[in-house]
Amino acid sequence: MPYLELARLERHLETLLAPFAGAPGATIGVFRDGERLAHVSGGLASLELGVPIGPATRFRIASVSKQFTCAAVLRLAGEGRLSLGDEVRQYLPELPDYGARLTVAHLLHNSAGIRDMLQLMALGGADLAQPVRRPALLDAIFRQSALNFAPNTGYLYSNSNFLLAGLIVERISGMALPGYLHRHFFAPLGMTRTAMSENTEVPLPGLATGYLPDGGGWRCARHGFAIGGEGGLVSCVEDLALWDHHLATAGAALATQLSTQFRFDNGFENFYALGQQVRRWRGVLAIDHGGLWPGYKTHFLRLPEHRLCVVAMANNGGADPLGMAYDAAAVVLGEALAREPALPDLAGYAGRWLDPDAPQSVDFTLADGVLSGCAGGVPFAVEATADGRIAARRGSFLFTCRRDGERLHVEQDAGRVSLWRRAPASAALPAGLDGSYASSDLAATWNIAGDQVRVAGPVVRGAEPWSLSGVEGDVFRIEIPGALYRAVLDVRAERQGGSVRRLSVQAGRVRGIVMERQ
Numbered sequence: 001m002p003y004l005e006l007a008r009l010e011r012h013l014e015t016l017l018a019p020f021a022g023a024p025g026a027t028i029g030v031f032r033d034g035e036r037l038a039h040v041s042g043g044l045a046s047l048e049l050g051v052p053i054g055p056a057t058r059f060r061i062a063s064v065s066k067q068f069t070c071a072a073v074l075r076l077a078g079e080g081r082l083s084l085g086d087e088v089r090q091y092l093p094e095l096p097d098y099g100a101r102l103t104v105a106h107l108l109h110n111s112a113g114i115r116d117m118l119q120l121m122a123l124g125g126a127d128l129a130q131p132v133r134r135p136a137l138l139d140a141i142f143r144q145s146a147l148n149f150a151p152n153t154g155y156l157y158s159n160s161n162f163l164l165a166g167l168i169v170e171r172i173s174g175m176a177l178p179g180y181l182h183r184h185f186f187a188p189l190g191m192t193r194t195a196m197s198e199n200t201e202v203p204l205p206g207l208a209t210g211y212l213p214d215g216g217g218w219r220c221a222r223h224g225f226a227i228g229g230e231g232g233l234v235s236c237v238e239d240l241a242l243w244d245h246h247l248a249t250a251g252a253a254l255a256t257q258l259s260t261q262f263r264f265d266n267g268f269e270n271f272y273a274l275g276q277q278v279r280r281w282r283g284v285l286a287i288d289h290g291g292l293w294p295g296y297k298t299h300f301l302r303l304p305e306h307r308l309c310v311v312a313m314a315n316n317g318g319a320d321p322l323g324m325a326y327d328a329a330a331v332v333l334g335e336a337l338a339r340e341p342a343l344p345d346l347a348g349y350a351g352r353w354l355d356p357d358a359p360q361s362v363d364f365t366l367a368d369g370v371l372s373g374c375a376g377g378v379p380f381a382v383e384a385t386a387d388g389r390i391a392a393r394r395g396s397f398l399f400t401c402r403r404d405g406e407r408l409h410v411e412q413d414a415g416r417v418s419l420w421r422r423a424p425a426s427a428a429l430p431a432g433l434d435g436s437y438a439s440s441d442l443a444a445t446w447n448i449a450g451d452q453v454r455v456a457g458p459v460v461r462g463a464e465p466w467s468l469s470g471v472e473g474d475v476f477r478i479e480i481p482g483a484l485y486r487a488v489l490d491v492r493a494e495r496q497g498g499s500v501r502r503l504s505v506q507a508g509r510v511r512g513i514v515m516e517r518q
Contacts, residue, residue, distance in 0.1 A: 001037060001332070010038045012331050016324055017042025024211035024218060024295075025053050026314035026321065029237035030328050033307050034245045037332065039237060045208035045315060047218060055238060058193050058206045059313040061298040062231040062291030063396075064240070065196070066162045067258055067275030068181055069229035070108050072169045074257050074274070075184060081172050084108070091168045094142045102151045104168065107161040108274045109262055110396075113147035116158040116509035118225070120144075122480060122487060123507060124444040124457025128294055129222035129483035134198075136459055137163060137226070144441050148511040152265050155272055155413040157396040158509055159230040162275070166229020177229055189242050194235040198226045207234055208315035210295015212483075221295025221317065222483050231293060237311045240300055244309035247302070255304070259287050268415035277396065281326070283338035290322055290395040294483045299325040299395075308332060317484075322395060323381070341384035344402075346371045349390070352471070353408045354423040358506050359475045359490045361423065362399070375399065376508035377479065377488035427470035430493040432500045437515035446503075446515055453478060 001009070013028050017040055020026055025043010029036065041053040076082050082091070084105040089095050095102075106112035118128070120140040126132055141160045148156050166177045173180050178196035186194045197204055200223045210221040226232075247255035258274045271279055276287050285305050291298035299321040301310040310328050312321035330337060350366040362375045373380050373392060380394035392399040401410045401420075408420040429451060438445045444457035453466040467479045471490070478489040490506040503515040 001032075006037060009328070009331050010040060013038055013040040013328060014042070016327065020316060020319070023047075024209075024314070024316035026312060026316060026319050026324065027053050027055075027057060027237055028310070028312045028321075028324055028328055029241055030332060031241045031244065031309045031311075032332075034249075036241070038328075043316065047209070047211065053208060053315070056193065056206055056236060057208050057313075058204065058234045058236045059208050059298060059315060060197075060200075060210065060231075060291070060293050060296040061233050061235045061240070061300075061313070062227075062293040062296060063159075064235075064289050064291040064298050064300045065227075065229070065231045065233035067289060068185060068233065069162050069166050069169065069177070070258060070275035071185060071254060072173075072177070072180055072229075073104065073108065073165055074254060076169065076172050082168070088112075088164065088168070091171055092164060094138070095164070096142065096144065098147050100147075100150050102147075104165070105262065106151045107165050109152075109270055110155055110157050110161055110272045111152045111262070111264065111270055112158070112161050113149040113151055113154070113156070114141065114158050114160045114164070115144050115148055115511075116156075117141050117160040117163065119487075119507050119510045120442065121225075121457075121459065122482065123489075123505070123510065123513065124442045125455035125460040125463040126457060127460075127463070127482045128225055130460060131224040132459055133226045134163075134228065138167075139443075139458070143443060146441075146512055148509075152262075153414065154264065154416075155270055155398065156509055156511075157272075162230035163228055169229070178232075181233075185243075186239075189246050191235070191239040191242050194233060194239045196228070196232045197234050198228050198232045200224065200227070204234055206236075208296075210293070210315050210317070212295055212317035221293075223294045227293075231291065237313060240311045241309055244300075244302055248304065248307060248309075264414045266414060270414075271398075272396070281337075282330075282340060284333065284336070288325070292395075292484070297321045301325040301329060303329060303333070306333060306336065322393070341386050341388075343371075343382075343384040343390065344388055346390075348403050348405075352423040352425060353410075353420045354472055354475065355410065355418050355420045356472075356475070357418065358511075359471070359492045359504070360506050361471055361475075361477070361490050362420075373399070374488075377486050378508075423472045427472050427476075429468055429470045429476055430474045430500065432495075432498075433468070433476075433493060435500070436518040437503055438518050439513055439515050441513055442515075445518070 020043030027041035029039040045051045045053045211218040288301040297314045310325040312324040349364045380392040382390045383393045389402040406422045447454045451468045474493040480487040492504045493500045505513040
């Protein structure tokens with residue numbers, strides 16, 4: 001790029017990062033053909049010590065770790081020590097037999113249907129801030145009596161898939177995953193600031209402290225879960241740029257494997273490749289993945305047709321690295337990008353919408369002409385699609401819709417469209433909820449009294465109570481406080497002879513949980 005274009009890019013990044021002055025911040029790096037176009041940082045790595053974020057600052061990159069776990073599996077496959085078509089139970093006999101062929105490839109493509117362990121733990125009362133080690137996480141996975149869906153019939157993001165994939169690497173290689181990744185990837189590529197740190201309590205040199213907004217100020221983010229193949233890496237901007245350069249040069253064959261998409265059984269293409277998301281963005285091939293952990297956010301964006309890589313990292317829970325990464329890419333690519341689609345009329349979207357079959361709900365809010373959504377308690381921005389719909393701009397969360405009067409045509413995965421209806425803004429709780437409910441899948445009991453739930457689970461008892469609110473008829477919500485966000489469950493009270501006998505629970509990445517009245 002000419003000097004003045006580089007100056008414009010750098011100043012644009014400085015503008016993006018200026019609001020972080022004196023607060024937890026972020027850093028953005030833009031690279032092409034192994035050359036750094038710009039790398040700008042803003043804000044503090046430590047509020048307590050007044051340490052600024054710099055080029056060598058490390059962050060927890062959370063789910064960006066998944067592609068490295070996939071790379072380890074592919075390396076073993078290349079050595080003939082496993083095949084992606086092998087059944088998972090060949091290596092992990094502890095996994096229940098669900099009566100369907102569940103393969104290693106299904107894990108890596110998030111099409112296995114295995115319930116997400118983090119949400120399973122949350123449904124049992126264990127928040128991310130509480131100490132939970134790998135055996136408890138594996139117990140949560142292995143006690144499940146059912147899948148979210150039959151393998152390769154749908155997509156649903158699940159951290160369980162990659163914890164299991166990492167465990168497969170360990171059992172085949174005879175090495176712990178952190179050591180395997182260091183020996184075969186990080187050390188050879190000079191990624192000296194990248195390491196797998198499964199225990200979040202261990203201090204690491206150069207690691208920024210993660211912070212969350214707290215009533216106009218900040219608080220240190222708490223996180224006690226052990227994290228492995230699904231999200232245990234710490235890294236920095238330049239190390240991820242080294243990884244991108246490897247994929248663009250000597251590791252081109254690996255890059256092709258990682259970005260190869262598969263089709264569902266119904267013929268629709270899965271946008272989730274191997275630890276990477278693949279899509280067309282304004283006419284350009286975009287391969288990316290985000291990472292989210294309490295106090296940390298990362299977005300790793302590769303645009304191989306233009307030999308461009310953008311890395312955005314933050315230790316600020318209110319930052320938007322996804323938006324920053326794409327914003328920086330747009331400055332570099334300029335006229336090479338197709339015109340951004342125009343949003344449709346948004347006025348009729350505001351309000352609460354309900355899929356009566358799941359149950360599942362979403363809230364849309366329109367303020368100052370900007371529409372935002374919230375599903376499962378997690379907010380998301382929206383963007384226009386080329387065919388006149390709107391879509392969630394939230395990494396691995398698929399939600400594309402169009403409004404037809406008081407109905408919402410919603411596509412979430414595998415090309416399936418469901419018809420949602422408008423729900424009232426508020427409603428009374430279903431009658432007769434009070435009582436005790438239990439699930440062997442969760443190894444937990446929920447005790448409902450009035451508008452509160454108290455949980456006794458396999459790890460935690462006596463946690464902060466959850467709150468209940470009505471949605472429509474026998475559908476209601478449970479709101480769970482947490483270190484990362486306040487999760488929202490959609491629940492249907494199922495009756496027998498007029499009395500509530502069970503609760504059917506939809507928790508985003510966990511479907512089909514049934515709580516039986518005791």
